[in-house]
Amino acid sequence: MIPSIRALNRAARTRMPSAWPSYADNNIYRHHNPRNSWRFLRAYSASSPTPNRGEKDNKSNPESPSENDRGSSGPPRGTNEEPVNEEGSPKQSQEDPSKKAGSSKPNSSKENEGDQNQGGKNDGSRGGGAGGGFPGGGLGFGGNGKRMDIKMDLPSLLTSAVVTYFLYRTLVPGENGREITWEEFRTTFFDKGLVEKLTVVNRQKVKVNLNREATSRVYPDSGAVGGGLVYYFSIGSVEAFERRLDEAQHELGIPSSERIPVAYKDEISWFGTFLSLGPSLLLLGSFLWLSRRASSGGSQSGIFGIGKSRAKLFNHETDIKTKFKDVAGMDEAKEEIMEFVKFLQEPGVYKRLGAKIPRGAILSGPPGTGKTLLAKATAGEAQVPFFSVSGSEFVEMFVGVGPSRVRDLFAKARKNAPCIIFVDEIDAIGKSRAKSNFGGGNDERESTLNQLLTEMDGFNTSEQVVVLAGTNRPDVLDKALMRPGRFDRHIAIDRPTMEGRKQIFLVHLRRIVTNEDLDDLSGKLSALTPGFSGADIANCVNEAALIAARKIADSVQLTHFEQAIERVIGGLEKKSLVLSPQEKKTVAYHEAGHAVCGWYFKDADPLLKVSIIPRGQGALGYAQYLPAGDSYLMNVSQLMDRMAMTLGGRVSEELHFDSVTSGASDDFNKVTRMATAMVTKWGMSKDVGYLYFEEDPNQLHKPFSEETARKIDSEVRRLVDQAYNQCRTLLTERKREIGLVAEELLSKEVLGRDDMIRILGKRPFEERDKQFEKYFQSKEMSAPPPPATETPPEPEGRPLSA
Numbered sequence: 001m002i003p004s005i006r007a008l009n010r011a012a013r014t015r016m017p018s019a020w021p022s023y024a025d026n027n028i029y030r031h032h033n034p035r036n037s038w039r040f041l042r043a044y045s046a047s048s049p050t051p052n053r054g055e056k057d058n059k060s061n062p063e064s065p066s067e068n069d070r071g072s073s074g075p076p077r078g079t080n081e082e083p084v085n086e087e088g089s090p091k092q093s094q095e096d097p098s099k100k101a102g103s104s105k106p107n108s109s110k111e112n113e114g115d116q117n118q119g120g121k122n123d124g125s126r127g128g129g130a131g132g133g134f135p136g137g138g139l140g141f142g143g144n145g146k147r148m149d150i151k152m153d154l155p156s157l158l159t160s161a162v163v164t165y166f167l168y169r170t171l172v173p174g175e176n177g178r179e180i181t182w183e184e185f186r187t188t189f190f191d192k193g194l195v196e197k198l199t200v201v202n203r204q205k206v207k208v209n210l211n212r213e214a215t216s217r218v219y220p221d222s223g224a225v226g227g228g229l230v231y232y233f234s235i236g237s238v239e240a241f242e243r244r245l246d247e248a249q250h251e252l253g254i255p256s257s258e259r260i261p262v263a264y265k266d267e268i269s270w271f272g273t274f275l276s277l278g279p280s281l282l283l284l285g286s287f288l289w290l291s292r293r294a295s296s297g298g299s300q301s302g303i304f305g306i307g308k309s310r311a312k313l314f315n316h317e318t319d320i321k322t323k324f325k326d327v328a329g330m331d332e333a334k335e336e337i338m339e340f341v342k343f344l345q346e347p348g349v350y351k352r353l354g355a356k357i358p359r360g361a362i363l364s365g366p367p368g369t370g371k372t373l374l375a376k377a378t379a380g381e382a383q384v385p386f387f388s389v390s391g392s393e394f395v396e397m398f399v400g401v402g403p404s405r406v407r408d409l410f411a412k413a414r415k416n417a418p419c420i421i422f423v424d425e426i427d428a429i430g431k432s433r434a435k436s437n438f439g440g441g442n443d444e445r446e447s448t449l450n451q452l453l454t455e456m457d458g459f460n461t462s463e464q465v466v467v468l469a470g471t472n473r474p475d476v477l478d479k480a481l482m483r484p485g486r487f488d489r490h491i492a493i494d495r496p497t498m499e500g501r502k503q504i505f506l507v508h509l510r511r512i513v514t515n516e517d518l519d520d521l522s523g524k525l526s527a528l529t530p531g532f533s534g535a536d537i538a539n540c541v542n543e544a545a546l547i548a549a550r551k552i553a554d555s556v557q558l559t560h561f562e563q564a565i566e567r568v569i570g571g572l573e574k575k576s577l578v579l580s581p582q583e584k585k586t587v588a589y590h591e592a593g594h595a596v597c598g599w600y601f602k603d604a605d606p607l608l609k610v611s612i613i614p615r616g617q618g619a620l621g622y623a624q625y626l627p628a629g630d631s632y633l634m635n636v637s638q639l640m641d642r643m644a645m646t647l648g649g650r651v652s653e654e655l656h657f658d659s660v661t662s663g664a665s666d667d668f669n670k671v672t673r674m675a676t677a678m679v680t681k682w683g684m685s686k687d688v689g690y691l692y693f694e695e696d697p698n699q700l701h702k703p704f705s706e707e708t709a710r711k712i713d714s715e716v717r718r719l720v721d722q723a724y725n726q727c728r729t730l731l732t733e734r735k736r737e738i739g740l741v742a743e744e745l746l747s748k749e750v751l752g753r754d755d756m757i758r759i760l761g762k763r764p765f766e767e768r769d770k771q772f773e774k775y776f777q778s779k780e781m782s783a784p785p786p787p788a789t790e791t792p793p794e795p796e797g798r799p800l801s802a
């Protein structure tokens, strides 16, 4: 058993435990026994007269034991072993390892050489062998031979299997290398002549190659004998090491011809390399991982998919079930777009006559009017694939991504031709370049737009790819987009008319369970929902179904629809908002003022419903009016009546209370905007004349002179004052009616058109909207009757004339 090198150190020797060590275990650290070491030292020193350590004796005796102990590889050293053994053996105890060393047979030079070679081989091949015997720790040169055979290449680094292998190869030998100090090296190996060769690795460490034969004699149980354990020591510099080695050899009297060979080599530590690459690999890995997570998946995940188009592809066979019959109330738009369907279905008809097919169409209109739906239905009708993408999806924080996505989208579309590309919210990329240049443009957006224009130009007439685009802001689009050859067609889709709303209601009512007569119901609902878009209608129908479900009704009834409409218009009822009785009264009189104005002004919009239930954001009450049919022109009289009616709330407050409230600010906003438009846009002021001044918040200077500005101000003021006087005159006359409506409102909270008729009598003017009258002749639309005790006296039969 090999003694611990630690045992050689002075501090350890002084401990001297009484227990004799067990050498069953190879790990010398665990079985470190100072006593044994001490004994070893004593035994060693007992043999010190032999020239093991003394160069003097060595010189005088050519068969010096020091030569033997050193385990030289050459014949001279081999022949020197025997005298040591002979001299040393009688003085050494049985357990003393030095005894074994002393009793070893001399090695022939051939054997030694063989050992050396074998040892060299073993150093490489037995890297994983069990360690033991000698102390120290370190690099594990035992496995280095194999490790060095592995070539580092990028693919192998990238695969985890190889990384694991590297780690294994790097870590395992680490357990079989032991670092020792120079002193330990000298006393344990060098001075005993066990060293065969030294290898300076990377100018930092010296690997000790032991003569295995000699070592096995001195330390028979050592792991180094099998080649599984390798010792090394660190050096400050190669020069210092060489100097020290020279001195040591000189000290031992080793002739220069027998000096221990020193080799130099550079080794790459895979583990070290891996560690040094670690931060970069970690960064790269996290970047890839993040980009993979950031991307929404699909085949274009990761950083490499960033330039790919994110358009969703709907296959006509599976995904697009929408047909023109699902799109109601826009017959003209459908007709216009039908041409694209025909082109996609039968391109031959057009080509035969030499007609060029329109490349695309812009569908413009307010939100929710069914632009996307129409585009989808076009694809559904034409039975072609449909690529849907939003304009904003082209714009990324990386430069060049937008154009690249446009290219990719069109490339995919060409592969899937005939097909339809639908770019929703095209204004995100198609904004006028001239406008955006003011105050710094957005280059990325511009280049995306340019790419889009190029791609649309690049079509040839045989390519059956139709591009449809949707926008709410056709006014801001770049003119280049609209020129013939690109988006040839401009299809404006407005909010549906009453008949249109009826059709849309019918489409959506078919999907819910109701026992009402669908024709009558859809007519009523369309009359109650002026200004609703298709999306509002869809939402309203769904909301009614939800309300019915909440009330566990068997089918959806008219009342559910009424509540749903109120909710869509006014927002959620705010039950938590409790008004004080005085506030409630103010709200009731305010709303009653509006309602009475609407009832008695000839050109005002007739009232549909008035409510004082707080709803939505800050609205304490609301009045819903039916716009005069679906008219799109308004005359001065209508505008004045509307302004007067809008001021009705405040005037009523003035007439009924000592002080007024802040509740009319939104009314003033509307009135001011209306009056300003009359003066600056609609040529309704004689003083200002027939001029048009656009409101542009980006404009630094007003497009009119100071004098005109003063005129505009005074004209706007005049119109508002006129409306105010008109309103005040009426409401002063109708103060009693306001009181009746307000009190009814306070008790019932919601009044419908029929309630108004009941309180104020029939409206003294013929209804302009015949459709409306058709559906509301009955009493069905009245609000639920109040509890019997709170019912105010019937106002019927009172004078109503204005």
Ligand SMILES: Nc1ncnc2c1ncn2[C@@H]1O[C@H](COP(=O)(O)OP(=O)(O)OP(=O)(O)O)[C@@H](O)[C@H]1O
Residues within 6 Å of the ligand: 326, 327, 328, 329, 330, 365, 366, 367, 368, 369, 370, 371, 372, 373, 374, 424, 470, 471, 472, 504, 507, 533, 534, 535, 536, 538
């Ligand atoms: N004419 C219509 N007929 C039937 N349903 C409609 C109609 N218009 C809108 N809808 C309903 O409204 C929903 C939203 O419409 P769509 O997304 O097409 O509006 P849009 O004009 O594209 O809105 P945006 O401008 O906000 O993108 C549709 O899914 C459909 O349920």
